[in-house]
Amino acid sequence: MEAAKHENIKLVTNTEVIGVDGEAGHFTVTLRRNPWYVDIERCNGCGACVDVCPIVVPHEWDMNLKPRKAIxxxxxxxxxxxxxxDRERCVECGLCMQACGLDAIDLSQEPYEERLEVGAIVVATGGQVFDPSAIPRYGYGRQENVVTNMEFERICNAAGPTEGELVRPDGKHIRSVAFVQCVGSRDVNHNPWCSFFCCMAAVKGGRLVMEHAPGAEVLVFYNDLRACGKGFEELYRRSVEEGMRFIRSIPTVYENRTRNDPIIVYEDPETGRIERKEVDLVVLACGLQPSPAGRSLRGLLGLPRDGYGFIREAHPVDGLCETPREGVFIAGVCQGPKDIPDCVTHGSAAAAKVGIILSGKGTESCSDA
Amino acid sequence: MIKATGSGLEREIEARCGERVRLCFQCGKCSTGCLFTPAMDLLPHQAMKLVQLGQEERLLSSRTIWICASCVTCTARCPNDIDVAGVIDALRQMALEKGVRPAERNVPLFHSCFLGNIRATGRISEPVLMGAYKALSGDLFSDIGLAVEMLRKGKIKLVPSLVRGRREIRRIFSESGGKGAVGKG
Incomplete structure (x- = not known):
């Protein structure tokens, strides 16, 4: 929001990059501006159109846990x-046109191309999380109350589908949660890398559950708990002291024949026995992996990929935001899994490197200077 | 000078079946998927840890290596691509070669009766297999109800049938030199 209001920042949304020519300092980027079907100069965001729209579809932002309208x-x-x-869903009934007091709806808009002259490019296409239905033993997709970490984030969010109330998809209040770590990650058959953020996200999520529902049971089933860095180990310890249970065993999730509560089958490391436990909700820590957007932009810019499909940095130590193409930088998860502070650091570093190019002082990295 | 790391047992297992047990990081996916853990004295991931630690005696005298049904659920789930069932098979072979008394005596006995039957006729004959196994194990009546049921449904042929390629089958047995076969049945 703050960036959008900055006088030197121009946000170009709802747009695809379809071509890049030129070199550092003088790039020409060809954009395909997709239509909003709303005149965004006129629209003031009042939302009157949404109230009248008759089309109800799942909301992608809320991981399809909540509906939205076609507008x-x-x-x-x-x-x-x-x-x-959303023209693929819109039936052109025209109700929004009648409701809009500013006459902003315009269904006749067409996509158009636009060229942009820029000095440098930062690719920050992010990543996506692993699809856990690829591993049937976790029951995702077959059991309603097995959710991904992204879905759980929305359930916890005050602006999410439950307005912050800890309710699982079938409507019951959550009193016990099992977090299953390393879903798809650290597995040579899926994503061999450690996804970096999920361990601490589970600790954070578990603490949220304990805060929202005092007395709730939180179990974290982990492989190795990676609490690297300042403050993280301390948060983990505090959570243990406050009653969060950490169990070193990656479980199987069984279907419950009588209730909707998933059954976790795990090894209790204290007794060495296989145990079964019913929980209200299972949260799968799906790891970060390369996204299709990153892949297409990588192809367009002619950037190399690493062994996993992320964009390869110019140097793993002193060229983390640079690419072999001068003037093109990378930031965030498109280069590899990161948590939020690391993404911010990476982005700031890329911005600083862009500053060197735009100031016309050459492209040498700071370490050479 | 740093020498190759890992227990001698780890290296012996690798030489036998090519599996690198040192890759195991004890996530326990094999054990939480295994259907036979109630009958096991060591869980599969514990067995892998004991291989890393070189605890050969405990492994070879365990019930687990004989209880394992080689359904390979553990192998399919291993995030490090270790063929856990293959490692357990290698442990079984070692136990037999070293003359360790099997903790589940009847399992290797059944295997050798089964293979003996195949070697002789090329095809399993239930009465011959059952007769041999029951006589040798001394466990005469445990499944008798099942046998009656199978007889009634015509699942048991009383006259053993022979396959045509018996010579080839005998050759398979002699070429493999009993390697991988259980005991000297």
Missing amino acids: YAMFAQAAPLKYVI
């Missing part, structure tokens, strides 16, 4: 906070 804003903090029509 919608992605989320409350979206920038710019304007409405867009």
Whole structure:
């Protein structure tokens, strides 16, 4: 939001990059501006159109846990906070046109190309989480109350589908949660790398559950608990002291024949026995992996990939934001899994490198200077 | 000078079946998937840890190596691509070669009766297999109800049938030199 209001920042949303020519200092980027079907100069974000729209579809932003209309804003903090029509779903009934007091709806808009002259490019396409239905023993997709870490984030969010109330998909209040770590990660058959953020995200999620529902049982089934860095180990210890249980065993999730409560089958390391336990909700810590957006932009810019499909950095130590193509930088998860502070650091570093190019002082990295 | 790391047992297992047990990081996916853990004295991931630690005696005298049904659920789930069932098979072979008294005596006995039957006729004959196994194990009546049921449904042929390629089958047995076969049945 703050960035959108900055006088030197121009946000170009709802747009695809379809071509990049030129070199460092003088790139020409060809954009395909997709239509909003709403005149965003006129739209003031009042939302009158949403109220009348008769089309109800699952909301991607809320991991499909909540419905949205065919005319919608992605989320409350979206920038710019304007409405867009999902033309694949829209039936052109025209109700939104009647409801709009500003005459902003325009179904005749067409995509158009635009060229942009830029000095440097930062690729920050992010990643996506592993699809756990690829591992049937976790029951995802077959059992309603087995969710991914992303879905759990939405369930906890005050602006999410449950408005922050800890309710599982079938409507019951959550009194016990099992976090299953390393879903798809550290597995040579899926994603061999450690996804970096999930251990601490589970600790954070577990603490949220204990805060929202005092007395709730939180179990974290882990492989190795990776609490690296300042403050993280301490948070983990505090959580143990406050009653979160950490169990070193990656379980199987069985279907419960009588209730909707998934059954966790795990080894209790204290007794060495295989145990079964019913829980209200299972949260699968799906790891980060390369995204299709990163892949297509990587192809467009001619950037190399690493062994996993992330964009390869120029040097693993002193060229983390650079690519072999001068003037093109990378930031965040498109280069590899990161948590939020590391993404911010990476992005800031890329911005600083861009500053060197734009100032015309050459492209040498700071370490050579 | 740093020498190769890992227990001698780890290296012996690798030489036998090519599996690198040192890759195991004890996530326990094999054990939480295994269907036979109630009958086991060591869980599969504990067995892998004991291989890393070189605890040969405990492994070779365990019930687990004989209880394992080689359903390979553990192998399919291993995030490090270790063929856990293959490692347990190698442990079984070692136990037999070293003359360790099997903790589950009847399991290797059944295997050798089964293979003996195949070697002789090329095809399993239930009465011959059952007769041999029951006589040698001394466990005469445990499944008698099942036998009656099978007889009634015509699942048991009383006259053993022979396959045509018996010579080839005998050759398979002699070429493999009993390697991988259980005991000297």
